[in-house]
Amino acid sequence: MEQFREELEAAYARECEAHGAHPGAWLRAYIALTFCEGEEDTALHRALVPLAGQPALLEALAQAQVFLLERAEADGVPAGAAHAVRLACDGFWLAELTGQPRLSAAQTQTLREALTAWTR
Template identity: 45%
Template sequence: MTRTRNPELTRVTLLDAAATVLKDLGAGLSLDAVAKEAGVSKGGLLHHFPSREALLNALALRLLEQFRARVAAALEAELTAHGPQPGAWARAYIAASFDPRAEEEAIYAVMQTLAVQADVLAAWQATETELMAAAETDGLPLGRAHAIRLACDGLCLSHAPAAYFDAVREELIRWTR
């Protein structure tokens, strides 16, 4: 029987495994642990990601893209439900920011250290530019739009209790009305 290979599926599997290992081990992530979690050889992992840094960079880029997709989906839902009203983007950003993603919580802190890598930094800056432009064209006062965005970013990186998150989320939503 011929074994079919799907490099993209293998990359996704490896990134999923890296996220799991990173969540469990934090900065102690090793390529051996990721390969074992993914069910591939270390050589197979190295074929797709030639170094630990390459793997973590790819994971950081995927997290950025997943967040952008969540904001876009939340904005589409907001526009469908309420039409293009001021604050629609801000409400979508709040929804995406406070959407519980347990697998991401432990990863974000480690990913911050990768922001100095050129490709991750470029993607991060491009995303930040896009988010700033969206906030500025949302129909809210400029300071309020950015305060909402920055509050979401800061709180999601904190270790505050769930009740704190709920209270802040509700207050931020009030700011969009």
């Protein structure tokens, strides 16, 4: 989980460097980390796959991820939109872990663009 958090902070730093620390920058970093092009094994996958079927570990993970709620709400985007973006990102990678149909490349790009638009 710590590695994921470090990768998320690095993505946030890149977003701020490229576009400034404007509202939605943290969420755009979360989107960028979710939609890593050409990377099947994302940081979040590496953090969570070993926890499947481990209720005690999942509870600890939920506590460790409270920062996601806090950072999303503090990002300058209306809270409802911020949580919708974060949860859509989570659902995107979780669908793969649970055997849901994968989006095509075009569908994935459309989703990414829509989520990013919500952060502006």
